[in-house]
Amino acid sequence: MNVSVSPTLTIDAIRDADVEPVVALWQRCGLTRPWNDPHADIALARRRDNSTVLVGRDGGAIVTTVMVGHDGHRGWVYYVAVDPDSRKRGYGRVIMAAAEDWLRSAGIAKLQLLVRRENAPANAFYDSLGFELSTSVMFQKWLDGRANP
Incomplete structure (x- = not known):
């Protein structure tokens, strides 16, 4: 996938040389957490046909991403x-x-995402894109023995 969306922004799948700049971007944006290794997350997404990391480039520089x-x-x-x-x-x-x-x-009709409650700007952004609050309750359980935060 290589789509030109503006004279300066193009979207395509992550390449090997993009991994470090993408991780650095995620760190600048405050998206990484100590319990999630972004390198491992990227490797996992690239390993299967049902996932990827898309990057947006402006003049060659990576300025936006989505897994x-x-x-x-x-x-x-x-x-x-x-x-x-x-x-x-x-x-x-x-x-x-x-x-x-x-x-x-890929034939998928529904998109879901998780946003921290306290992240008001992100919540407003997704609301502006037509996302709605789900009526589902999310449960979680750590399988590696750690306690829930």
């Missing part, structure tokens, strides 16, 4: 990032549209 995948029924996105110096240019909308297109091409 997208599906379980055969529902699509999920993670690591939606726009470089802080490139915000307010519509790149978030463009990368989310690319994720939606990727899922549609």
Whole structure:
């Protein structure tokens, strides 16, 4: 997938040389957590046909990303990032549209995502894209023995 969306922004799948700049972007955007290794997350997404990491480039520089995948029924996105110096240019909308297109091409009709409650700007962004609060309750359980935070 290599789609030109503006004279300066193109979207395509992550390449080997993109891994470090993508991880650095995620760190600048505050998306990484100590319990999730972003390198391992990227490797896992690239290993299967049902997931990928899409990157948006402006003049060759990676300015936006999304990790997208599906379980055969529902699509999920993670690591939606726009470089802080490139915000307010519509790149978030463009990368989310690319994720939606990727899922549609895989025959997936529903997209879900998780956002921390306290992240008001992200909640407002997804609301502006037509996302709705789910009526489902999410449960979690650590399988490696650690306690829930």
